[in-house]
Amino acid sequence: MILDPRRSVLLTDFDGTLAPIVDEPSAAVPLPGTTELLVGLADVFGRVAVVSGRPVSFLVDRLPGLVGSAVEVVGLYGLEMAGQDGEALPDPDVAPWRPVVRAAAERLAERCPAGVLVEEKGATVTVHWRAAQQEQSWVTEAVAAEASRTGLAVHPARLSLELRPPLVIDKGTVVYRRCTGMAGACYLGDDLGDLPAFDALARWAADEDGVAIRVAVDGDDSAPDVVAEADLVVAGPEAVLGLLDWLAATAG
Ligand SMILES: [Mg+2]
Structure with missing residues (x-):
């Protein structure tokens, strides 16, 4: 070596x-x-x-x-x-964002079309369209709306979008x-x-x-x-x- x-x-x-x-x-x-x-x-x-x-x-x-x-x-x-x-x-900077993430996850889970998976992870939430690929645009719009409502940041991932606290x-x-x-x-x-x-x-x-x-x-x-x-x-x-x-x- x-x-x-x-x-x-x-x-x-x-x-x-x-x-x-x-x-x-x-x-x-x-x-x-x-x-x-x-x-x-x-x-x-x-x-x-x-x-x-x-x-x-x-x-x-x-x-x-x-x-x-x-x-x-x-x-x-x-x-x-x-x-x-x-x-x-x-x-330590995450704590104030947990209720914000939970509320966003609940709103997304209430409204999401069949096949879209809302995965709440505590300090982040991921919305997957792997099992419902026709719903990509619904996810994109819904996640963007939550981001502007809450101040959470949108991060793209594999067949999914994630909302995370806007921390560096x-x-x-x-x-x-x-x-x-x-x-x-x-x-x-x-x-x-x-x-x-x-x-x-x-x-x-x-x-x-x-x-x-x-x-x-x-x-x-x-x-x-x-x-x-x-x-x-x-x-x-x-x-x-x-x-x-x-x-x-x-x-x-
Ligand atoms: Mg990986």
Whole structure:
């Protein structure tokens, strides 16, 4: 290895990266062996983290072996982190926005057409049209209306739109902070919410003369922009597992 793994950071998205994309978001599970690999990599790398748009409660439920391990679990694009016992530790700026998000989620759920899924995640709400693709324009208009009513910010994702508190917190800020002081950094992701992480990695590499590797996970409907900006493209979560396995064998 050219880089010292102990001075390198390994950061990964969850859905579409560690877990295959499924029609029903609540049914997503990581591939077998993922937890063990991540825990093993955390013995070798300076820092390992799962950075997801999912709530910490969901991530901890799907990756219970990470609780109490050296692998950091960051949820809701950095709006919350897992504590030592797997509890969600929200960013202090999030609290005033929770009732606003809940009210918006309730209004959207009341009015949404059949097939549209309103997924309330505590500090954010995602509206999916995967199962009702003809309803994309309804979702777009309804989410925009909620954004202007509440001050929440709209973020596009895979066949969905998300409303989040208008805070300067995203995967980019999460990633940049964790790269600071390191020599190398690798981030794996597949969706539009991963672009700020890719951008942050590039910015950090320029600022600190670090070595950054942006890995796009190219699945059936990955975001083309993520693939276009990547240094390396791998084919789906199976290939991610293979890459992590290779890293563990090579760097360990
Ligand atoms: Mg993803």
